[in-house]
Amino acid sequence: MSFERIIGHNFIKKQIQGAIQQENFAHAHLIIGEDGIGKSLIAKEIALRLLDKHEDRDYVDIVEWKVLKNKQSIGVDEVRDIIREVNKKPYEGDKKIIIVHESHKMTVEAQNAFLKTIEEPPKGVTIILLSESIGLILETIRSRCQIHKLKRLSSEEIREYLLREYPNLETEKIRAVIAFSDGIPGRCQLFLEDSSFIEIRDISLDILFEITKKEKNIVKKYEKFFYRYSEKWEEVISSFNSYIRDIIIYKDISKKELIINSDKIENIQQLSNMYSFNELYGMFELIDKTKQKLDRRVNSALAFQVMLLKMQEV
Structure with a gap:
């Protein structure tokens, strides 16, 4: 280097x-x-x-x-x-x-x-x-x-970084990574290479679909997931927040180019039809309260389980 x-x-x-x-x-x-x-x-x-x-x-x-x-x-x-x-x-x-x-x-x-x-x-x-x-x-x-x-990189600088480090990426994938990175090159590697982060993104999205079913066993269903990533609670929180942010934006103005998780655009579109604005903002508030608890070093797996139950009630 x-x-x-x-x-x-x-x-x-x-x-x-x-x-x-x-x-x-x-x-x-x-x-x-x-x-x-x-x-x-x-x-x-x-x-x-x-x-x-x-x-x-x-x-x-x-x-x-x-x-x-x-x-x-x-x-x-x-x-x-x-x-x-x-x-x-x-x-x-x-x-x-x-x-x-x-x-x-x-x-x-x-x-x-x-x-x-x-x-x-x-x-x-x-x-x-x-x-x-x-x-x-x-x-x-x-x-x-x-x-x-150090300031965040521009979209063109992130594109330059991706073309150098990942020369075989497809155009649509590059666009998705640029949006997700938000000017931070380290997030590109996280998005493309970190298997645990990929799973966190996928499971977080699954949970947002599951919440709409109002099933009582949701906590038990994702209990192992939250215990497995109890030390990576910040990434779990970030994943939920980015999805909900995207759902709100798509629901409001339907502009795909503003979506961070553009590789999940079809899921974002579906979820925008399943949640109301009140429900989405209520979930934002619950996630923020959960983050405050986690900042105080409470049991992360338990905090997420409580969050899921309350998100079903929003």
Whole structure:
């Protein structure tokens, strides 16, 4: 990978390349953008350029930190481990790059513990924080970093990405993926390659049809599905919301070009005739309430089961 191979974000790439070439690249950076927008690609390319490496592979002086699998956040203990790594001397040269993924998941205490290191890291150390939200990063951290905000790609940039990465895609499939991606290249890969996401989309659509039958065994019928994807509840919520949004739009103005799930257009058309606007907006409200519960770490499978029962009553 190189900056030239990363599609989009041209101003930021040019700014970064210029600073590195002029040897005035700051020691701390905060890259902001949604999941799948390209934060890690840009961070890795920065690291390779700073170390003057030309092959995209793992290097001992590029250290990447991620949230531990059994944890929901980055706590003080994890930050102390990062700080210890920061203070170790580089192995191969005189530079080391520390990349912290999902830094928005650092607790307030962890961010405060990291503050002095970000402000004054050892000579030759560059710290790059990747975050989905600038609002979850303390102002004291932000003020000590150079901030790069990544914007969503245009439809043409997504098309360019798809033609390069998936050259055999049919025209209609490309249109569907562009609409679904909503400017985020990572969502293209999710749409085309992630088998669990494909199943979530398919089952979510099945459920919307099943709800109209008002059958009492609906919870039991989809119990295994919700348990299987209890850790991916955000994707389940997103899938329901995107379908209901499409149904409302098609029901209102019947414009296929505005549909996100354009590969499911026939299903969207059918469902638009099965639900009223009041029912659809009521389901939106129920899904939002379910999301609020899930944000508070309630049992996701149970929360979805309750949601299904209430959606039948809308």
